[in-house]
Structure formats: C-alpha cells, structure tokens
Amino acid sequence: MNLLDSHDTIRAVVYTGETLRLLDQRRLPFEEIHLDCHSAVDVAEAIRNLVVRGAPAIGIAAAWGVVLEARNLAAAGQAVSAQTLEPVLAHLNAARPTAVNLAWALARMRGVLVRAPQDTVMALTTEAQSIQDEDLAANRRMGQLGAGLISAGSGVLTHCNTGSLATAGFGTALGVIRAGVAAGKIAQVYAGETRPWLQGARLTMWELARDRIPAKLIADSAAAHLMKSGAVQWVIVGADRVAANGDTANKIGTYQLAIAARHHGVKFMVVAPASTVDMATLDGSHIEIELRDATELLSVAGKRTVIEGAEAWNPVFDITPASLIDALVTECGVIEQPDARCMREVFSLASHAPT
C-alpha cells in the first residue's frame, strides 16, 4: 500500500488530547493555519463558518466537540450525562442542516451517554476515536471498490472537495480517485472549481498537488463540453445525505453534472460512507437544502464582484435523483442503479437512522 499512502498525506481534523485542531479550510490553499477548538461551541462555530466542511469531517468534528464539552464539565466538577450534554448535542446538530453525518455522529455519542458507562469521558473519547477510525477505514475500502469499477486509462471529473479535508482522511470520491490513480486506472483528473466557495479550485487542486496526482481545473460550466470531448468516462462525487431510495444530496452543481453525464453516456458514481445514508428519509424531496447568505455569491475570494444592492439565490446543495446514478459506493459494497429495494437490502432502517 506504499503507493496509496504516498497519495494520502493530509489530516484536517486532529484531536490533540486537549483540543480539537482544525486545518482552517477558509484560508487554504495559500495559508495552512490550524485553529484549536476548546469547546462544543467553538466546534459548532467552526462547522457553521466552514473552517471544517465535508459531510464525514463535520460528523467527526462534532463527535470531538462532545468530548471537549464532557471534559470541560468534568473539570468544573459537574456531572457528565445525557441530561447535561443534551443542549450541547442540540447546538452542534443545528450547525448545518443538509449533511446527515452530523446527526448520525451525535446519535452515536448520545448512545454512549444513554449506556451511562463508569468513565463517561473515556467512553465518549473512545467513541469519537472509533467514528474517526471507522471513517478512514471506510474510505480505504470505498477506494478499492470504486476503483474496481473504472477501466484502465480513464479520465474522471470530480466536484467540490471530497478528500482528506472532507473526511478522516483519504476521502470518499477523492479516495476512489486516489485508489484509481495508484492502481493505474485513472490517467487524468478534472476538478470543477465549485462556485461559490471554490472547494474544487482551492481545496481539491491543493490536495491533488500535495499528493502528486495529475489534475486540471475547469469552470463548473465547462463540464458538458468536457464530456462531449470524450475526455472523461466517469463523474465521481461525494454525498451529504443519501435517502432511502438512493436520491442524493450533494454540493450544488452535482445534479447538473448528473444530467450532463447521462446525456453523454458518461457514468456517474456517488461515493459515501454508510453514515451518509439516511434510511429514515424516504426520498430527496424530504431533504432540507441549505440556503446560505447571498454575499457568498456577490463576492469572490473576499472581493466584491457584483454591484451593490444586487440580489442572489444561493442554495449550496441539490438533489440528484437515484435514476441518474450508475453506482453508489459505500464501505458495505457497490449498489448499481440504486433504488429503494436494493437500498433496503443493504441498509436496515434501525442501524442507520440518525436519531
């Protein structure tokens, strides 16, 4: 696995034993600055302000936020219990609405509290570490599974950032790309810049350069023209929430890519850990789409680009219907042409409902 490891050098969410140290993704790629969170409130703010982003990374950070708060309560001589931590769980859960991993990770932490172990802080720490370790292992497994679908010499297009920065490490869609490059399956990666926050331009291009993976940036609107040229065989994206029928919420623009891919006969792969699957949500129409402030669109990289007084519509996720997805890759396996029936066969409601 040496080649794979050389393509996986970044860790953005690190528990130091005292603080949660986050690589500030707002400052990348030109400044690598770490922020130390000392409390759950710090972590919730970091999630809301996009210091940390990416569905799995948000869930992991929130789990560590609960640990920080439990330590603070214990240090102040207060009880560490489901009752005293419930407001903190609710506060963290409200930080962002679309990614289900946040609610899922907090449900796991709540589960520890409900069991009321002898050393609650230790038990919460162990659970947070498990969530993080399992995510990394899931990503490695998904990398193998996803790369197995790709023919040698392929070109692939990805969207947003789904790499080490968005997860415990290695990445979901970018993990498949890392594995596919290491296996000689992928000859060229294209990354959409992903307006408005430019995760593709700022973060994915940085990760790929760090790990020496050949990549070209494109404007989001150049994707169909790229597909028509024959340069890409797969579009590979992550997910923020996968509904029980396979409908997938992901970064705004994903749906448009899926439509263009189908139009050109390009295959469309969604890569997400089972923690992103929400069997309690029937289909995509029940997923809340986060609308963020118009200023994210009216400025670029901090510089105002649009006349004062202008309005903007800024949904930051969209729903790709299962019918446009050729393969859903989780650590549980590959589901081709996902639908409610085969989703039920792989994911039981009980084990994956967020709360």
Next chain:
Amino acid sequence: MNLLDSHDTIRAVVYTGETLRLLDQRRLPFEEIHLDCHSAVDVAEAIRNLVVRGAPAIGIAAAWGVVLEARNLAAAGQAVSAQTLEPVLAHLNAARPTAVNLAWALARMRGVLVRAPQDTVMALTTEAQSIQDEDLAANRRMGQLGAGLISAGSGVLTHCNTGSLATAGFGTALGVIRAGVAAGKIAQVYAGETRPWLQGARLTMWELARDRIPAKLIADSAAAHLMKSGAVQWVIVGADRVAANGDTANKIGTYQLAIAARHHGVKFMVVAPASTVDMATLDGSHIEIELRDATELLSVAGKRTVIEGAEAWNPVFDITPASLIDALVTECGVIEQPDARCMREVFSLASHAPT
C-alpha cells in the same frame, strides 16, 4: 416605446469623430472608465483583452478600427485603399476566433474598399455607422419577436452578458428580456454568474440594476436546481456564431444549460442578429473554440485562488446543437426547432458568408 427606452440607457462603443471610445468592461461594475482607441491596433488590442466583448460589439468596434486607420493613413498623406488597409483588416480579424461578427463586419468594410468610392474615408465611416445602427435596430426587432414567445408572468434564466454592453445597444438575449419586462411578460430574471470572466455577475447584474429590471444572481451550477424548482420557463442566450444547421457557439456553459433545460421541459431561446449567422460553416464541429489562458481560471477578480503550478482547461465557448434549441430569434424572424433546411430558407449563403 417610453417604457422600453427607460430600460435601455447604456452605450459601450461610441465613435467620437476622432477616436473610438470604449467603456472598459474589465473594470465594471465598480469603475466606469472609458478608453480611447486611436488606431486599428488599439482596437484589436481592446478586443483581445476584453475591454470590449460580445459578438456584435466586437464587429462594430472592428469596423470603427478600420475607419480610424483610414483616417490615420489619409492624415499622413498615404493612399486609403483595399491594398493599404488589407494588413489592418487581417490584424483585426485575428483578434478573437469564435465570434463570426468580427469577420462579417470586416467583410462589409472590405466591400467598401473594393467599390473604391471617391471619398473612401467618408464611405468607410458611413458603413461603420450603418453596421452600428443596423445592429441596434435588429436588437429592437428581436426584442419584440422574442418577447412574443414568452407567456405573461414567466421567469427566465440568462447566461453571460448579451446586453447593451455586448452590442450597439439594447442587446440580443438581454434585449428580449428588456422587451419582455417592458411588456409585462417577464416577472423575474435569473443571471448565471458566468465563470471564469463573471460577465453575468459583473456586467449583466450591473445592466439590469441600471435599467431597474428585477434580477437574481445564481452560481452557474445552480441552474438545473433552479429549473427543477419551476421558477424559469425560458433560458435565453446570445450567440457568437450560428452554423448553417443551427448549431450555436456561445459562452462556455450554454451547452450545459441547454441539456438541463431539455431535461426539465424548459424552453431554450437563442437570440442573435443575422450577422452572427455563418451559412459558410456547415455545423458546429467546424467552429473554432477559443481556448484562453489558464490564469483566467486560476485567479478570480485578479486574486489567485488556486495553488501555484496547477493546470487548468479554459475553453471559453461551447457548441449547443440545434436539436436542443427551441427558438432561434434573428431580426429576420423566429425559427422554431432550427435545422439546415429552415436555416437555408431564411438565410442565403451569399448574403451572410463572412468573406
């Protein structure tokens, strides 16, 4: 026409009698700075550097560039003829490759030289003024025709900038929008920001605000999500070159919008003067797509956003096949579902071949 006139207050290309005064579109929307061109070389540079952009505006500017050069020759006591001006015509023609209006306008100016009139400078000035006046008249006519296709209370999405800034005035797609708003047909305009150069964000939002037309900016990749919401009934775009079968070259992203529109049953309208129709080009596969420097994608509004050493692929136009176009609006009339046969019926080869 008072209501229409109040929606049409901007002129970006003005011949002063001494110079060609261009509103510098690189500096909008925050600075309204005019540059004076004194020669054809100045004009070619302004076209190449996007001081002036938009297919019709490029053609008009180039025509005035020939006039400037003819005046300079005459002032220096040199002959003003097809022979002495041919290098200037070639230099202007090479400034940008995709928009056919450039070659078309220069062919008209060459036609004047071939006729060898008594006062060549005067004849060239008259021809340039005709090209400009005819463009404005065509835009007014297309506005009427295009607005006639739209039902009352519609929402429309446009791309890039196709307004007064891109033409002699009023605009092509934005002219239809101006006319549609004035006629009470259009209730809401959405503008895609149009990466990498942000013509939608910087220019279209500025034009619409100046003319008090209600508009919302969206990320280019939010278009399919917008269509799914039911908020838009038409996508209305301009063109840089329309081939003999109706295939249309336009700003990168247009093709992706056309695919998404068809997927949602949203209608797709191309608005372009007859000078944009190139009956000498069989279909879209024969249109040269301009690739611009990667730095346009690696920086935003002059600020670097991507790690050093990164590569980018930056085609700035794409081809929308005629099969995805519901209506092609020119000043000659509306062609629904354009194809080679009905294009031939409206446009003869002789009258529209660029050279």
